[in-house]
Amino acid sequence: MKSRISAGINQLIEKLQQDQSPNGSWDYPFETGISTDCYMIILLRTLEIHDEILIKQLTDRIISKQEKTGAWKLYYDEGEGNITATAEAYYALLYSGYYRKQDLRLKKARQYILANGGLDNVHLLTKLMLAMTGQLKWPARFPLPIELILLPPTFPINFYSFSVFGRANMAPIMILADRKYCLRSKDSPDLSDLLTRKHDHSDNDSVHFHNTEEWRSLYETIEKGIKCLIGLPSYIHKLATEQTKQYMLARIEPNGTFLGYFSSTFLMIFALLSLGYSKKDPIIIKAVKGLKSMKCEINGQTHIQYTNAAVWNTSLISYAIQEAGLSTKKQMLERANNYLLSQQHYKYGDWIIHNPSSFPGGWGFSDNNTLHPDVDDTTASLRAIARNVQNAPNYRQSWDRGVMWALSMQNDDGGWPAFEKNTNSRLVKMLPIDKAEFLLTDPSSADLTGRTLEFLCSCTNLSKNHEAIKNGMNWLLRNQEKDGSWYGRWGICYIYGTWAAITGLRSAAVGETHHSVRAASVWLLSIQNPDGGWGESCKSDSKQSYIPLKASTLTHTAWAVDALIAVSDKPTKAINAGINYLLNHLHHKDWTTDYPKGQGMAGDFYIHYHSYRFIFSLLALAHYQNKYHTRQ
Template sequence: MKIDEAIERLVTKLQEDQQEDGSWQYPFEAGTFTDAYMVILLRTLEQDDETLIQALVNRMLRLQEENGAWKLVQDEESGNLTTTVECYYAILYSGYVKKEDPRMKRAKTFILKNGGLEQTTLLTKFVLLLTGQYRWPSFFPVPIELILLPIAFPFNLFSMSVYGRAHMVPLLVAADKKLEVKTARSPDLSDLHGHSRHDPFLEWAEADDSRKLHGTIHYLVKKVTDLPEHLHQLAISRAKQYMMSAVEEDGTLFSYFTSTMFMIFALLALGHSKKDPLIQKAVNGLNSFQTTVNGHPHIQFTTASIWNTSLISYALQEANLKPEDPTIKKATEYLLDKQHYKYGDWVVHNPAVKPGGWGFSTINTIQPDLDDTTSSLRALTASALNDKDIREAWKRGTTWTSSMQNKDGGWAAFEKNTDSRLLALLPIEESKGILTDPSTPDLTGRTMEFLGNFAHMKNNHSILKDGARWLKKNQQKDGSWEGQWGVNYIYGTWAALTALDAADVSSKQSTIVKAVKWLKSIQHDDGGWGESCLSDRHKHYKSLAASTLTQTAWAVDGLIAVSDFPDKSIRDGIRYLLAHIEKHPWTEDYPVGKGLADRIYFHYHSYRHFYPLLALAHYRKKFKNV
């Protein structure tokens, strides 16, 4: 297949898949954990949506391995303990499969062989705690009074990431009440405890450091308030107020599945009935996250419509669709309608700037992120040249973007300067990934690429210079960069290379030379690239057994950005894309999006279409005469 033909086919495919409102609604697949949690939540609330519950159970059963386990990712060796516990629990709670079923017996054997409930990860332990399947510690190390500490303190609610707050606030309410909600249908998981007395959760909760943390927070709160006798009730009221202020129109908390689920448990802890309208609206919101994957219903973590729409519109324009093309006009109108006008939590650390960003999901109105903002701005740039209203929206978004640079020179996902060293040191499993929002190579890279190539910021501007300095400082020894929201070193390296090119960093500088050498060294024999999610577990690059279209497109696009001519690596990568665009091997269902390292990965069904299109379009644009 020729490049022009491949581009035309991909453009046609994307045009056909556009929705009437101008958006693209490809599935945002989250493995099995959201399906499992949905079943557990519905059974806990005694909302017997049997059609949905049975369909979700069937999907989980289809994904069970022969040994009884479930995997987090396809190339995991035998199975994943946490994922298996989640599916096992949900399927038993559904009532459609009994413990005596051979599939459940094999799952139980796998769970016990791998340490039992004690060795599951923190998110799952909280689900087990809230539904009466695990023991609350004698006290929770982080008291709810934390919410009363002013932002001037080095440790406070707003020193953690908004993602951390979205989950921590409802959990603090539930933990304060030691909430346990069991029903007549609750399965008995007491036989899933391991034989070892080692329990990371209880050890953390009851450790001396945790007791000191608990005492310190209480001491500080009493020092700064005039109502010490009412502290506890005041903290609970503030927590509820925070949650209610962050509820989106569809009833979800920050439009995330897990934070909404925890909010529902927090409301139960506060005395709301299971039939309360707030709870019902939240459940309906989660129901709206339904999509279809391989003919089965699946509950998405959220919707990815802004991300998909902005990236696809940009890729189509790089493939020479004009702003006045009906496809682009509809996408532009959709994106303009989704720009934020409300102040969100980000204003706490960046009070002098007006709203202007974009969020990830359809209904997100208060939690913008840098990725979706720069992606939307790229898609609007050409239209802004000839339309005053679009230009004003573009300027507002660009101002917000540049103002969100961290003091270290990089950019984070959601907020500014929320990378507290104190929070990262907390003895909480996954605390760095959950509670902090540090500068990352992928966010820094794509923001710089937008500012340099689309906002035409001069390369000697302090913003770009500081960003380039941050990237150089945070390069891995092998020449790569680690990605935060994609898998993983290929993702981060692609973003960094395109950023350095946009900042006019010479391709002869050692930073770029090392990165290019590394990318070429991991290219597969078939000309493609493929990286395993297990890179996170191993803390270094781990090759996938086969190449993927998306990761090949990332690698090729990065090399194109910093190359003056298409060498063998680039040409081989292009050949791989052309040969595989219409094929669908197992790697095209492999997740290359990341939510939380070694815990939450996402399969974007849109990526296989628009990322190859982008790489091919950039190749044609730069090397058409070579």
């Protein structure tokens, strides 16, 4: 086993060395299905930017993902298909001009859409895209009036009640919904035959919201707050529009995108057009260029990424290589860590609203991101540079700022969020917006809390009795599921959360016999597959309970094995079986290789991190070697 592990580690290191970019980073694709590819086609055609090479490349990728049913899926075991993904693909392929309704593939797609509820059954964000491109009517009243942006942070619900990624999408949507803006081009397809809702003629093609008693009460509260604002309604409305516009413009990244995300940039472009900006305005041209810059190639096909994961990949890979103890890779690591130092944030971002006493010092997810750091990337980057802090002054400065920022971001409940402190308002969840709890809130989560706890206990000199550590530990113990697992908000899903929680608790000196750790270990052992591996379905996040994938994946196996290593003083039969699965499948490729391991919005947004199979396999093998090699 010992020699096989060493060989496996060396193979992974060689692969990573080959894939490192000249600037020291790793830019493995951040793959999110076909949605961004579809929206890019729709955007280019609507703006009458006829980049035929790119449009044809994107259509080729989209059509290659179609299932025999005529549908498109978000993940392998989703069922027959996904209505939203299929509608987006159908629209984009028609709009591209390279496919027509009469084509057999599009006929099958249309049949699937109609059989599954038509355009009335797609996700809300897709409905809004259809409204702004003239396929659906805007609702008479949008859940978030644009004047909301003027309400003070002390008001029960206000613009800063939302998470930063919620605001990034809602700001342009509020402008668009207020103006009921739509833009069609001469090539716009007609999707009216995909509407199935039976309403009055004037209403049968509009966006609808669930109108609950709770929501009506909340809307009345917002309206009362708006009426208390000083000034004539017309002045208040104009001021709100201007402030919302300025919110977007002030957060345009150097590459032209709005906070570095595809969706927010797409929406911003339409919002600016609705405000009278020309299609050829430099801001819009640069924004489109920024979206194009997120292009990557996957298996010879062109994909537009939602963002890139360069900082995240680089921090995780640097740390994993160091855990493997390969000092001969010094130059490779120096380049990686110098890159990370260059990506640290020194600007104040929106996080300061709820965390006014802290100074900048975090890291963001991508190199497009200079304005909104997050806790996960910050602790990951700090892990990567930890071994350099004692001997290099430039590392020490970055370290001190980063650690203080991460500590300052702890929520009042003891857990850690991703982007912003204490943005988990119960009122936000009452909004009649699909998946509002995922899109608009940023609560404490087991994955963020567990990994932050692990970092603080393993890499800093903080006492295990430090208040932040005790509060984080208590949050994890309070939020364990009845079956012994933890839910991971940003990954798939219960295996992910359980791995982070166990490694965090063990680093905080919670013993392996503690009832919480023992329950988690028993749960992991109960879901191990006969081949020695682990695998979890994306269905888990929508069902809010563990759903097996019925196949093993490298990444899920690595997470589970790493968690079990953390609680066992010697290798067990289950651990060895998991390690053997990793070693036997390092170069194996099938559908499980491309299966998403991350998620952003349950049921609608899944991420295939192309780096994960290398990073976490390497980490599990390194931890096994470090803990047990003397006992082999």
